[in-house]
Amino acid sequence: MSNVNITPLADRVLVEPAAAEEKTASGLIIPDTAKEKPQRGIVVAAGNGKKDEPLTVKEGDTILYGKYAGTELSVEGKDYLIMREADIFAIIKS
Amino acid sequence: MSNVNITPLADRVLVEPAAAEEKTASGLIIPDTAKEKPQRGIVVAAGNGKKDEPLTVKEGDTILYGKYAGTELSVEGKDYLIMREADIFAIIKS
Amino acid sequence: MSNVNITPLADRVLVEPAAAEEKTASGLIIPDTAKEKPQRGIVVAAGNGKKDEPLTVKEGDTILYGKYAGTELSVEGKDYLIMREADIFAIIKS
Amino acid sequence: MSNVNITPLADRVLVEPAAAEEKTASGLIIPDTAKEKPQRGIVVAAGNGKKDEPLTVKEGDTILYGKYAGTELSVEGKDYLIMREADIFAIIKS
Amino acid sequence: MSNVNITPLADRVLVEPAAAEEKTASGLIIPDTAKEKPQRGIVVAAGNGKKDEPLTVKEGDTILYGKYAGTELSVEGKDYLIMREADIFAIIKS
Amino acid sequence: MSNVNITPLADRVLVEPAAAEEKTASGLIIPDTAKEKPQRGIVVAAGNGKKDEPLTVKEGDTILYGKYAGTELSVEGKDYLIMREADIFAIIKS
Amino acid sequence: MSNVNITPLADRVLVEPAAAEEKTASGLIIPDTAKEKPQRGIVVAAGNGKKDEPLTVKEGDTILYGKYAGTELSVEGKDYLIMREADIFAIIKS
Numbered sequence: 001m002s003n004v005n006i007t008p009l010a011d012r013v014l015v016e017p018a019a020a021e022e023k024t025a026s027g028l029i030i031p032d033t034a035k036e037k038p039q040r041g042i043v044v045a046a047g048n049g050k051k052d053e054p055l056t057v058k059e060g061d062t063i064l065y066g067k068y069a070g071t072e073l074s075v076e077g078k079d080y081l082i083m084r085e086a087d088i089f090a091i092i093k094s
Numbered sequence: 095m096s097n098v099n100i101t102p103l104a105d106r107v108l109v110e111p112a113a114a115e116e117k118t119a120s121g122l123i124i125p126d127t128a129k130e131k132p133q134r135g136i137v138v139a140a141g142n143g144k145k146d147e148p149l150t151v152k153e154g155d156t157i158l159y160g161k162y163a164g165t166e167l168s169v170e171g172k173d174y175l176i177m178r179e180a181d182i183f184a185i186i187k188s
Numbered sequence: 189m190s191n192v193n194i195t196p197l198a199d200r201v202l203v204e205p206a207a208a209e210e211k212t213a214s215g216l217i218i219p220d221t222a223k224e225k226p227q228r229g230i231v232v233a234a235g236n237g238k239k240d241e242p243l244t245v246k247e248g249d250t251i252l253y254g255k256y257a258g259t260e261l262s263v264e265g266k267d268y269l270i271m272r273e274a275d276i277f278a279i280i281k282s
Numbered sequence: 283m284s285n286v287n288i289t290p291l292a293d294r295v296l297v298e299p300a301a302a303e304e305k306t307a308s309g310l311i312i313p314d315t316a317k318e319k320p321q322r323g324i325v326v327a328a329g330n331g332k333k334d335e336p337l338t339v340k341e342g343d344t345i346l347y348g349k350y351a352g353t354e355l356s357v358e359g360k361d362y363l364i365m366r367e368a369d370i371f372a373i374i375k376s
Numbered sequence: 377m378s379n380v381n382i383t384p385l386a387d388r389v390l391v392e393p394a395a396a397e398e399k400t401a402s403g404l405i406i407p408d409t410a411k412e413k414p415q416r417g418i419v420v421a422a423g424n425g426k427k428d429e430p431l432t433v434k435e436g437d438t439i440l441y442g443k444y445a446g447t448e449l450s451v452e453g454k455d456y457l458i459m460r461e462a463d464i465f466a467i468i469k470s
Numbered sequence: 471m472s473n474v475n476i477t478p479l480a481d482r483v484l485v486e487p488a489a490a491e492e493k494t495a496s497g498l499i500i501p502d503t504a505k506e507k508p509q510r511g512i513v514v515a516a517g518n519g520k521k522d523e524p525l526t527v528k529e530g531d532t533i534l535y536g537k538y539a540g541t542e543l544s545v546e547g548k549d550y551l552i553m554r555e556a557d558i559f560a561i562i563k564s
Numbered sequence: 565m566s567n568v569n570i571t572p573l574a575d576r577v578l579v580e581p582a583a584a585e586e587k588t589a590s591g592l593i594i595p596d597t598a599k600e601k602p603q604r605g606i607v608v609a610a611g612n613g614k615k616d617e618p619l620t621v622k623e624g625d626t627i628l629y630g631k632y633a634g635t636e637l638s639v640e641g642k643d644y645l646i647m648r649e650a651d652i653f654a655i656i657k658s
Contacts, residue, residue, distance in 0.1 A: 005562060005563040005564075006534070006560045006561070006562055006563065007560055007561045007563060008559065008560045009526055009527070009555070009558055009559065009560055009561065010526070010556075012559060012560065014560065039167070045560075047560075048526075051522075051523065052145075053145065056103055056104070056142075057103070064100070064167060064169075064176075066165055071536055071559070073509070073534060073559065075534075082534075082559045082560065085103070086104075088103055089102065089103065089106060089165070089167065089176045090100045090101055090102045090103055090106065090108065090139075090141075090176065091100070091101045091103065092099060092100055093099040093100070093101060094099075133261070146239075147239065150197055150198070150236075151197070158194070158261060158270075160259055179197070180198075182197055183196065183197065183200060183259070183261065183270045184194045184195055184196045184197055184200065184202065184233075184235075184270065185194070185195045185197065186193060186194055187193040187194070187195060188193075227355070240333075241333065244291055244292070244330075245291070252288070252355060252357075252364075254353055273291070274292075276291055277290065277291065277294060277353070277355065277364045278288045278289055278290045278291055278294065278296065278327075278329075278364065279288070279289045279291065280287060280288055281287040281288065281289060282287075321449070334427075335427065338385055338386070338424075339385070346382070346449060346451075346458075348447055367385070368386075370385055371384065371385065371388060371447070371449065371458045372382045372383055372384045372385055372388065372390065372421075372423075372458065373382070373383045373385065374381060374382055375381040375382065375383060376381075415637070428615075429615065432573055432574070432612075433573070440570070440637060440639075440646075442635055461573070462574075464573055465572065465573065465576060465635070465637065465646045466570045466571055466572045466573055466576065466578065466609075466611075466646065467570070467571045467573065468569060468570055469569040469570065469571060470569070475656060475657040475658075476628070476654045476655070476656055476657070477654055477655045477657060478653065478654045479620055479621070479649070479652055479653065479654055479655065480620070480650075482653060482654065484654065515654075517654075518620075521616075521617065541630055541653070543603070543628060543653065545628075552628075552653045552654065
């Protein structure tokens with residue numbers, strides 16, 4: 001999963017957002033602009049934390065975050081979000 | 095109660111809001127948009143706190159919080175609120 | 189006085205506001221919307237304070253606070269205010 | 283001077299404002315709405331200060347403060363201001 | 377110079393502003409509202425500083441400060457400015 | 471690469487932005503105003519960090535930063551960005 | 565260069581801005597209002613820094629700063645800028 005050649009700085013984390021669901025529960029196909037932005041993603045790379053505050057999340061963690069968290073970043077044609085760990089709400093245990 | 099597979103980060107708490115009452119005191123059925131958002135809920139999962147500041151609330155606590163506290167989060171089809179402990183006003187002793 | 193089953197968190201205090209006077213000095217009955225919100229109340233329950241900062245007020249204290257201090261909270265059909273100790277101006281000695 | 287039964291909390295001070303002058307220098311009587319709010323007053327009661335920061339002003343001090351400092355508070359029919367010590371500019375030596 | 381009976385609190389300084397020049401370089405008399413507020417003044421009284429931070433300026437220093445620094449204060453019919461030392465830009469050596 | 475004669479102060483970094491691509495994926499030539507500002511650049515000079523916080527990036531690092539990070543600075547006819555290290559998202563490993 | 569009789573306070577620095585260029589590259593004379601404010605200047609006097617934080621720049625340094633950094637100050641008929649060291653981007657090595 002993590003062979004992007006990117007090292008986030010300090011308390012930042014590179015996240016691959018989960019694909020937005022393309023059908024509603026009743027099976028309707030959702031046109032692109034009506035899709036909800038996903039709030040679930042996978043940590044692809046994590047920074048080294050701030051002085052005396054190592055990060056809690058690590059590469060491979062599935063996380064939940066707010067709808068407007070992070071900045072969109074396109075790396076090698078693929079879309080990622082880069083956010084601070086403080087913008088992450090929770091880890092989903094697998 | 096707490097078999098959600100979610101670990102809130104730092105000082106965050108996952109809360110299951112109490113169901114809003116569907117009748118007024120006089121027995122009228124309240125249409126959906128007029129219902130007051132509940133301010134009472136149960137802690138379903140709690141984070142590990144911040145550095146040197148463990149959390150006070152724990153899983154299972156019934157809590158009171160402000161009308162606009164937290165962010166709505168849908169986990170496995172069920173609605174939760176995720177909020178910081180600082181947004182919690184008080185614990186209701188049972 | 190304090191048999192509410194509520195424990196305020198950290199530096200918060202549960203306050204029972206004094207009843208607003210229902211007559212003006214000249215004896216006129218004041219309609220409900222013209223009544224001034226009281227600025228005096230009794231501490232019904234107090235939190236444990238923040239790390240290294242215990243609270244100064246305690247259960248039973250009569251206090252003065254600003255007109256817009258705190259959040260209204262209805263507990264068992266009775267109206268209270270929950271506020272931070274920093275919103276309290278002074279204690280009235282009895 | 284200080285027999286009000288009030289104890290300000292922390293870094294707060296209860297101040298009795300000096301009466302606004304009711305004549306201009308040229309002897310005109312000033313109607314009530316045109317009077318400048320006084321900036322001079324006497325400390326009637328002082329709090330215990332914050333942790334490790336005792337207050338500098340004490341009961342009986344005549345002080346100067348900004349036009350909009352403090353909150354008006356009516357105690358036993360008399361008007362006072364309650365303000366933080368940081369809102370006080372200077373002490374007038376007598 | 378400093379026989380005002382005023383003690384500024386903490387990091388505050390009482391300043392006597394230099395008189396605004398009443399003529400332009402070309403000799404025109406400037407009407408009162410067009411005069412630039414002076415940015416130069418003399419320290420008339422200085423506070424004791426904040427905890428562990430004594431003040432740098434002292435009584436008698438000629439100082440430069442921003443156009444909008446401080447609060448106007450009238451003491452015994454004379455206009456002063458009371459400002460925090462952080463609002464002072466520089467000392468003019470004599 | 472780094473023979474600019476400039477030493478950024480404290481936690482600042484001088485960055486040479488990567489040239490914006492002048493064609494779209496489909497080969498269209500992009501007129502100047504439609505070009506996206508690059509988010510990728512090379513650190514040309516780095517400051518000494520703040521007290522007890524040395525910088526993480528160093529001269530020669532290829533970095534990713536937000537669209538609006540930094541201030542444009544023209545040095546010897548060439549355009550650079552000067553930004554704080556906190557505005558840098560990540561380092562691209564080569 | 566530095567025989568102004570001025571001592572900036574704390575982390576402030578007195579800067580003599582470089583003269584704005586009066587011709588464009590193509591030799592046109594620029595009318596006064598169209599001239600760009602210079603971003604380059606020379607430190608004429610520097611303060612003693614803040615507690616435990618001495619300044620990095622010193623008298624005689626050529627510096628780069630933001631377009632809107634500092635406050636204009638006229639000393640003995642000459643225009644200077646007084647700014648905090650944090651507003652300085654970089655030192656130009658000579």
